[in-house]
Amino acid sequence: MAFHRTALAALLGATMLTAGSPAFAETITLHALMEDVPETQIIEKMLPDFEKETGIKVEFEKIGYGDMHDKLVAQLVAPESYYNLLEVDFLWAGEFPAAGWLADLTPFVEKSGFDLKPFIPAMFDLLGRTKDQLPLIPMYNYSMGMIYRTDLLADPKLKEAFKAATGKELAKPETLADYVTVAKFMKEHGGVDGAAMQGQRGDPNAMEFSNYLYSAGGEYLGADRKVVLDSDAGKTALGLYVDNIQHAAQQGALSATLDDTMRLMCSGQAFSMVTYWWMLPQLDNKEKCPAVAGKLALSVMPGGHGESGGWGWGIPKNTSEESQEAAWKFIEWVQSKKVSVARALEGHAPVREDVYKDPAVLAKYPFYETALDVVASGKSFPIFAYSAQYEDVLGTQLSLAAGGQAEPDAALQAAADGLTQLLNK
Numbered sequence: 001m002a003f004h005r006t007a008l009a010a011l012l013g014a015t016m017l018t019a020g021s022p023a024f025a026e027t028i029t030l031h032a033l034m035e036d037v038p039e040t041q042i043i044e045k046m047l048p049d050f051e052k053e054t055g056i057k058v059e060f061e062k063i064g065y066g067d068m069h070d071k072l073v074a075q076l077v078a079p080e081s082y083y084n085l086l087e088v089d090f091l092w093a094g095e096f097p098a099a100g101w102l103a104d105l106t107p108f109v110e111k112s113g114f115d116l117k118p119f120i121p122a123m124f125d126l127l128g129r130t131k132d133q134l135p136l137i138p139m140y141n142y143s144m145g146m147i148y149r150t151d152l153l154a155d156p157k158l159k160e161a162f163k164a165a166t167g168k169e170l171a172k173p174e175t176l177a178d179y180v181t182v183a184k185f186m187k188e189h190g191g192v193d194g195a196a197m198q199g200q201r202g203d204p205n206a207m208e209f210s211n212y213l214y215s216a217g218g219e220y221l222g223a224d225r226k227v228v229l230d231s232d233a234g235k236t237a238l239g240l241y242v243d244n245i246q247h248a249a250q251q252g253a254l255s256a257t258l259d260d261t262m263r264l265m266c267s268g269q270a271f272s273m274v275t276y277w278w279m280l281p282q283l284d285n286k287e288k289c290p291a292v293a294g295k296l297a298l299s300v301m302p303g304g305h306g307e308s309g310g311w312g313w314g315i316p317k318n319t320s321e322e323s324q325e326a327a328w329k330f331i332e333w334v335q336s337k338k339v340s341v342a343r344a345l346e347g348h349a350p351v352r353e354d355v356y357k358d359p360a361v362l363a364k365y366p367f368y369e370t371a372l373d374v375v376a377s378g379k380s381f382p383i384f385a386y387s388a389q390y391e392d393v394l395g396t397q398l399s400l401a402a403g404g405q406a407e408p409d410a411a412l413q414a415a416a417d418g419l420t421q422l423l424n425k
Contacts, residue, residue: 028326029057033071033083036062039140042346043334050333056326069388076101076316085327086314088136091391093128093312094384097135103315105134108328118337118354120372126380127312136312137331138351143308143378144211144301145370146179147265147280148172148272151295152190161189172299176215179272179302180240183248186271194248196261196270199402202395204257207307209398210381211274213237215303220382220419227423230416238401238408245402254403268292274301277374278349280367298370300377308378310351344368351375386422393418 034040040062047058063071069092075081076096088096096102109116116124123138152158153170162170162185173179183194198204213220218233228234245253250264264270265283268291273279277298286293300306313331315324333339337354344350344361349371355361356372365371382390397415400406406414 028055029059030085030330031082032058032060032085033068034060034062034087035065035068038347039349042343042348045346046339046342049339050330053333054329056330058330076318079318080320081316081318084316084319084323085330086316087139087311088127088314090126090310090312090380090383091387093126093136094387096314097128097133098385101316101318102135103317103324105137105315105328105331108315108324108331109134112328112332114332118352120351120353120376122308122376122378122380123310123312123351126308126310126378126383128383136314137335139311139313139335140349141308141310141351141375141378142276142278142349143310143375144207144274144306145277145374146272146274146299146301146306147283147296148299149192149270149292149295150297152186152192152271155190158186158190161185165189172297173302176212176237176240176301176303179215180244180248183244183272187248190271192268193250193264193270194272195244195250196256196264196273197245197249197253198256198258198261199245199249199254199399200257201392201399203391204395205398205402206391206395207309207381208274209238209241209394210307210379211301212241214305214307214379215301216240217303219379225423227416227420229419230413234412234416235409238398238412241398242401242408246404254399265289266292274306276349277367277371278347281347281365298367298374300370300373305377305379306374308375308380382419382423384423386425390419390422393422 040060044060051057072083072086075083076099119138123141127136127138153172159170162168165185166181170182173182185194186192187194198208213234216233216237218229218231218237220227220229222228250256250270258275261273261275262279262283265273266289280296280298283289284293284296313335315327337352340348340350340352340355341358341361344355344358345364350356353372356368361368381387394415397406397411401408401411
């Protein structure tokens with residue numbers, strides 16, 4: 001998701017760590033290209049600790065996400081990259097390794113003895129790990145779940161009305177169909193919008209719909225990498241997505257972004273939103289969102305699986321051996337248990353299971369226990385050389401269906417055909 005994607009790059013000198021020494025023999029400065037988001041700011045505050053331990057100084061240059069890809073690619077195709085340490089969005093995790101731009105990190109892991117077992121396997125799957133190569137080490141995630149209003153579910157009048165209308169008890173939805181039913185009910189009877197939906201064409205609606213697809217039991221690709229989007233489950237997912245955006249969502253949902261849905265949820269004018277799990281503490285805040293603070297909960301997407309995204313650390317091939325070793329030193333440090341816990345206490349979205357279970361983290365953020373389930377059960381958008389382009393292809397068809405300009409089945413078929421064409425390029 002563009003809202004929370006980070007790209008990190010660094011210029012490292014050629015001096016290696018002295019054997020057995022905690023610091024480099026000469027001062028080395030890492031010039032890092034970063035998106036100006038909370039994750040970057042969390043790490044930036046900790047960089048003096050890294051410099052103290054290693055002698056490496058780090059300077060961040062923070063820019064917008066939209067400029068990062070082209071700026072990185074220009075260096076990765078050059079004889080030698082200015083950026084010696086990369087943070088790669090999962091949407092590029094097919095493109096960069098396929099182009100041969102990333103060093104295989106397996107030898108670095110083996111040489112250093114860095115323990116990968118604490119990392120959540122789904123994060124490696126998201127970032128393109130295969131039996132033959134390890135292009136990226138997970139850095140942070142933006143997996144998606146459902147945030148919903150517990151007070152509305154517990155309201156006696158609403159419970160009575162729901163029972164009269166459906167014959168069922170009003171409770172947290174356990175299936176995608178249940179979710180849409182409850183969201184539509186809240187729109188009609190609860191005095192709120194049933195779902196705050198980000199329906200803007202492209203990244204917003206492509207990511208949101210992916211949650212509906214996985215919740216309904218659908219997939220983009222089968223085990224043989226053949227397109228299976230146009231399945232019965234896919235048709236069910238798109239039908240329910242269209243139903244929700246037309247009959248339960250806020251006015252203007254077709255052009256809404258993440259920021260729009262956050263404002264709506266914060267104002268107390270919506271029952272639920274499908275969003276990134278780490279949005280909960282931002283919404284459950286008495287100062288920022290007094291209308292809903294203390295009335296919210298997080299769950300895995302109804303149906304058991306949501307969409308998962310994330311970033312990973314990589315090392316470009318077109319850099320010196322010395323700088324690659326130094327880049328790995330930084331990756332080891334920033335993804336260590338100690339540093340990951342410290343980052344989590346500041347709001348970091350961890351990729352290590354042991355961080356979610358850390359007593360200090362759980363004491364501050366009890367909902368991290370549920371967040372671990374959200375991350376571990378998350379499924380990835382198709383990862384290949386044209387993942388970013390496919391967001392636009394899919395988003396266009398979703399907009400047509402949601403806006404009533406195309407029949408859902410026809411839109412789904414067109415989206416499936418578009419995926420096949422890009423996979424065959």
